[in-house]
Amino acid sequence: MEPFEPTIVAFVCNWCTYTAADLAGTSRLSYPKNIRLIRVMCTGMVDPQYVIKALLEGADAVLVSGCHPGDCHYINGNYKARRRIRLLKEILPRFGFEPERLRLTWIGASDGIQFAEIMRDLTSQIRAIGPSQTRQTMII
Amino acid sequence: MSDLYKLVIPDEGVLAGLRRFFRSILELESIQAILAPVQLPMKPSVMPALISDPDQIDHCDPLAPSFPLNAAKVVSQLTRNPIGGTVAVFLRSCEIRAFIELVKLKQGTLDEVVIIGMDCPGAFQNASYRRFVQSCTEDPGATFFNQIQKKDTAFPGNIDLAEACKACEHFTPDGADIAIGWLGMASEDHFLLKGQTDRGLDVLKQLKLPEAAAPLMRHGAIADMLAKRLAYRDDMFATTHAATSNLKKLTAYLADCVNCYNCRVVCPVCYCRECVFVTDVFDHDASQVLKWSQRRGLVKLPADTVFYHLTRLAHMSTACVGCGQCSNACPNDIPVMELFRSVAEKTQNAFGYEAGRSVDDAPPLSVFRENEFEDVVGIKGE
Incomplete structure (x- = not known):
């Protein structure tokens, strides 16, 4: 059997984490191909529904990543994102999703090295906890 | 000056007492209409209605254990734009709480309403209510309330209160301007009226009602009921989580x-x-x-x-x-x-x-x- 390779959906903000991903790329830093980046203008627009949809569609983990507190291009979108993640952390584990499968990080535009490191760490953590329950369950 | 008054219960019973109280509010110059559950003439269904003619007050059925919709939505519709006057609204505790949420979500305002609430006796689900009505020989609301007042919840035909009501810990109308209390009232000749806000007190003062003394048993009666409801609720939470x-x-x-x-x-x-x-x-x-x-x-x-x-x-x-x-x-x-x-x-x-x-x-x-x-x-x- 092939070793388990997780699929991780990452909602990254245009101004910080996406720029960091870009920097990691132009700096020729490698990070796992398990990460599927979805660029959004701000983490403040990541409605819980998109996180839930990604998990139900088979993502083994979802990462939301934006600007450091105080650095949000739209002043406070990341603070709103943090509340939504707090909310989802209350809901998803009730239904058997391990808390590790939903993560929030702040990765600034100049943090290319950190971006690659965090993606590597996250991937190995999710690889360690194994596939999400959605892979074995018929989703209605 | 007390904030407690008597809602006098006449010989005809609780329903008549409540209707008289609503009528007296509707007759105030400052109140243009009252929203309350009304017995529809074409079928024994109870729905909210905005009553402006005091002579129509006898359709009003505040005791019916019928809860076909949460009237907070109706009050939101009535208060989203200026209504041009003040309306009294008689709501269940969960309707008041839902309306408070809607106000915060900018779907209504408290500016032109006087909220009247009552210790909620609970209600049936729709299908159960229809069966209950068929089993009643007298007025369903009065029959139901009479039984609830005696703490008897064994209704004919194994009809049971809605699960939501059995697990409800917010049965007292805490967000109301005027609260009608019957839990733990030792005397049968009156219910307690409490002005919980300036607006509620103002209305009660205009009605020139007899003042009431603080009822001694009420606090304990509420605490007993709360303990029972919380235990039921927590069981429900545990069962649901396990499922x-x-x-x-x-x-x-x-x-x-x-x-x-x-x-x-x-x-x-x-x-x-x-x-x-x-x-x-x-x-x-x-x-x-x-x-x-x-x-x-x-x-x-x-x-x-x-x-x-x-x-x-x-x-x-x-x-x-x-x-x-x-x-x-x-x-x-x-x-x-x-x-x-x-x-x-x-x-x-x-x-x-x-x-x-x-x-x-x-x-x-x-x-x-x-x-x-x-x-x-x-x-x-x-």
Whole structure:
């Protein structure tokens, strides 16, 4: 059997984490191909529904990543994102999703090295906890 | 000066006493109309109605154990724009709490309403209410209330109060301007009227009612009932959690759902004019549905059932007041209220919030602070 390779959906903000991903790329830093980046203008627009949809569609983990507190291009979108993640952390584990499968990080535009490191760490953590329950369950 | 008055119960009974009280309010120059449950003439259905003619007050049926809809939505409609006067609204406690949520969501205002509430005796689900009416020889509301006052909940034909009511810890009308109290009242000749706000007190003063002394037994009676309700509620939470603690169980719990969205339509706090589930966002192309089928071998249709319920929990559980209309409206008897309330308890606690408590508490997702919830940030330390 092939070793388990997780699929991780990452909602990254245009101004910080996406720029960091870009920097990691132009700096020729490698990070796992398990990460599927979805660029959004701000983490403040990541409605819980998109996180839930990604998990139900088979993502083994979802990462939301934006600007450091105080650095949000739209002043406070990341603070709103943090509340939504707090909310989802209350809901998803009730239904058997391990808390590790939903993560929030702040990765600034100049943090290319950190971006690659965090993606590597996250991937190995999710690889360690194994596939999400959605892979074995018929989703209605 | 006391804030307690007597609502006199005449020989004709509680129903007559309440109707007289409502009539006296309606006859005040400052009150243009009163919203209250009304017995429809064409069928024994009870629906909210806006009564402006005092001579129509005898249609009003505040004791009927019927709860076909959460009237907070109606009050929201009445107060979204200036109504041109002041209306009194008689609401159940969960309707008051839902209305408070709607006010905070800018779907109504408290400016032109006087809220009247009463210790809630509970209600039946729609089908049970219809059976109860058939079993009654006298007025159903009065029959029901008479039995509830004696703490007797064994109704004919094994009809039971709605689960939401049995698990309700907010039976006293804390958010009302005027509270009508009957729990723990030693005397049978009057109920307690309490002005809980300046507006409520002002109305009561105009009515020139006899003042009442503080009832000694009331506090204990409320505490007893609260303890029973909390125990029932916590059992319900535990059972529901055990039945839904992973995705496999949750899909079994929701398996009969046909995506009718009734639970959302009747939900008093689901206020979006256009819910995301009726927009194009999740109105998937046929080719997408085929892809799902091919990926997993089959796809149940309509799809997105679990997705819908989880999303509704994320969007609205912080505002859930536990009225139980979702369960009442489910055509397939899915215990939606139990699921919603047990998650709402967690999400509201997470933000130190209690839906319907006060217009001064901001809804959790409408505000933020700079330094908070730092434990959810980062990929270490889970």
